[in-house]
Amino acid sequence: MASSGPSALKDPRKFVIGWFTCKPGMRDAFLVLVERYIAECMAEEGCEFFELNPSIQDPEMVTLAECFSSEEAHRDHLQTEVFRNFWRDLQPFCIGGRFLHIFPDRVEEDQPVFDT
Numbered sequence: 001m002a003s004s005g006p007s008a009l010k011d012p013r014k015f016v017i018g019w020f021t022c023k024p025g026m027r028d029a030f031l032v033l034v035e036r037y038i039a040e041c042m043a044e045e046g047c048e049f050f051e052l053n054p055s056i057q058d059p060e061m062v063t064l065a066e067c068f069s070s071e072e073a074h075r076d077h078l079q080t081e082v083f084r085n086f087w088r089d090l091q092p093f094c095i096g097g098r099f100l101h102i103f104p105d106r107v108e109e110d111q112p113v114f115d116t
Helices: 006-010 027-042 071-078 081-090
Strands: 014-022 047-054 061-068 094-102 107-110
Touching: 014 027, 014 071, 027 047, 027 061, 027 081, 061 071
Parallel strands: none
Antiparallel strands: 014 061, 014 094, 047 061, 094 107
């Protein structure tokens, strides 16, 4: 069972839940692009899990779930060449996204818009 209450705030992990909106007809190509990226992320120190799954209800939506051991580990991930290349390479496939960054003491939302 998950912790709740004040002791849960001691868990330093950072979670990200997100939704990529793909351009019409581009979701399958996007999923091929992310296969290598997921494997590279999972090999990073501090990455506890990283999953992308196509929506069963929306043919253009992909759901993201990731967890890093700490906010610092996620920040380090965002500075990697792997991440920068992925963010550049996904531009032709995606319209936008919505991401919830879940910290021990707060939740922040990010809604990037990609080049179209």
